[in-house]
Amino acid sequence: HYSFFPGQQRWPSDRWNLTYAFYRQESIPDTAKAVFSRAFQRWAAVTLLTFSETTSTATADIKIGFFVGDHNDGEPFDGVLGTLAHAFSPTAGMLHLDGDEEWVIEGDVTTSTISTAVDLESVVVHEIGHVLGLGHSSVENSIMFPTISSRMRKVDLAADDIQGIQVLY
Numbered sequence: 001h002y003s004f005f006p007g008q009q010r011w012p013s014d015r016w017n018l019t020y021a022f023y024r025q026e027s028i029p030d031t032a033k034a035v036f037s038r039a040f041q042r043w044a045a046v047t048l049l050t051f052s053e054t055t056s057t058a059t060a061d062i063k064i065g066f067f068v069g070d071h072n073d074g075e076p077f078d079g080v081l082g083t084l085a086h087a088f089s090p091t092a093g094m095l096h097l098d099g100d101e102e103w104v105i106e107g108d109v110t111t112s113t114i115s116t117a118v119d120l121e122s123v124v125v126h127e128i129g130h131v132l133g134l135g136h137s138s139v140e141n142s143i144m145f146p147t148i149s150s151r152m153r154k155v156d157l158a159a160d161d162i163q164g165i166q167v168l169y
């Protein structure tokens with residue numbers, strides 16, 4: 001079953017149109033930006049929320065970036081595999097990805113010849129769930145179930161994810 005962050009934290013009820021922006025956006029390929037756009041769309045499709053990309057992390061609601069090792073938020077990344085990404089509670093709005101991973105942005109991760117390949121969209125869909133206020137789920141096929149491995153792809157919201165997010169939005 002789905003869960004929430006303590007206190008059922010959420011984006012305020014007068015904020016349905018959320019913005020996101022990338023740190024060092026010139027370093028993010030358009031193909032990766034398209035992955036984020038698709039991932040946000042999966043959550044928008046089942047809620048009243050909308051998401052649009054803006055150019056400034058200073059004013060965006062959700063700030064996205066790739067970081068390596070210690071990046072001064074108290075949760076250092078750890079190199080290849082282990083922690084892949086993290087997102088803090090709603091309104092903190094941080095969505096960070098470990099720059100040391102072998103991110104697969106295009107193509108089929110399940111047939112990658114790289115054993116440590118990680119599917120970007122699968123991880124981003126999960127982290128957006130956190131940024132919107134979902135905790136982990138006990139339902140195995142859900143996006144919020146806390147297991148992902150290299151060369152795994154899981155991007156479709158399960159009924160459990162949809163029920164959880166619709167409680168909030």
Ligand code: TQI
Nearest residue numbers: 082083084085086123126130144145146147148
């Ligand atoms: N990052 C963890 C995660 O997103 C960070 C984390 C641990 C966390 N406990 C938390 C975040 C509690 C919010 C609340 O779950 S991770 C998975 C999963 C990771 C893990 O890099 O380990 C996915 C990233 F759920 F499969 F374990 C993506 Cl899908």
Ligand code: ZN
Nearest residue numbers: 071073075096
């Ligand atoms: Zn971080």
Ligand code: ZN
Nearest residue numbers: 126130136146
């Ligand atoms: Zn998680």
